[in-house]
Amino acid sequence: MKLLVAEDQSMLRDAMCQLLLMEEDIEGIFQAKNGKEAIEMLENQSVDIAILDIEMPQKTGLDVLEWIRSKDLPIKVIVVTTFKRVGYFQRAVKAGVDAYVLKDRSITELMNTIHTVLAGRKEYSPELMESIMSHENPLSKQEENVLKLIAAGMTSKEIASQLYLSDGTIRNYTTSIFTKLGVNNRVEAINKAQENEWI
Structure with missing residues (x-):
C-alpha cells in the first residue's frame, strides 16, 4: 500500500x-x-x-x-x-x-x-x-447567551438591556457561569468556553 x-x-x-x-x-x-x-x-x-x-x-x-x-x-x-x-x-x-x-x-x-x-x-x-x-456543555442556553455578550465586551448593564432582564439577574447568571466552569473571572470564563467550543 x-x-x-x-x-x-x-x-x-x-x-x-x-x-x-x-x-x-x-x-x-x-x-x-x-x-x-x-x-x-x-x-x-x-x-x-x-x-x-x-x-x-x-x-x-x-x-x-x-x-x-x-x-x-x-x-x-x-x-x-x-x-x-x-x-x-x-x-x-x-x-x-x-x-x-x-x-x-x-x-x-x-x-x-x-x-x-x-x-x-x-x-x-x-x-x-x-x-x-467529560466535555458536555454545562451552561444553559441563557447562560451561553450571556457569556457570548460578555465575550463581545458588554457590561452587565448593557447585557441586561439587550436581554430585557435586570442587572441583578445578569450578575446572577454570571456567577452561575463562573461556578459551572470552575473559573474566577470573565476572561477565564470566555477562554474556557471558547476552547471547548461552547460559545
Whole structure:
C-alpha cells in the first residue's frame, strides 16, 4: 500500500516514515510538511491512506481531510494528533475521518489502525471518547447567551438591556457561569468556553 504522511515536525515525520517503511506491506510513502503540500501531492499521486497531523502551516490536517472528501477520492484518512480538543474531533468525524488517534502510540499500534481502516472500520482513541463525555456543555442556553455578550465586551448593564432582564439577574447568571466552569473571572470564563467550543 502507498501512504502519504503529512506532519510539520520534520524529525517526527522522518522517524515515522522510516519505521513504517520497515513494514512489509508498505510500498512507498510520500511526505508533506504542511497541508498545502499534502493536497498538491494528492492531486498528482495515488495513495491508499493519508496520515495527517492536525496543526500544520498553510492548511491543517482537517482542511486536507475535507478536501479529500470533497473530491470523493478513495483514500482512507487517519488523523494523528497530540490535541484532545473536542471541536477538532467533532469536525473530523463530521468530515468522515476513518481513524482519529493520539500521537503517543507505537508504530505497531499505528499499523493496526491502518489495517482497521483498510478493512472498512473506524477507530477513535478511547481517550478522546472520554474527553468528549467529560466535555458536555454545562451552561444553559441563557447562560451561553450571556457569556457570548460578555465575550463581545458588554457590561452587565448593557447585557441586561439587550436581554430585557435586570442587572441583578445578569450578575446572577454570571456567577452561575463562573461556578459551572470552575473559573474566577470573565476572561477565564470566555477562554474556557471558547476552547471547548461552547460559545
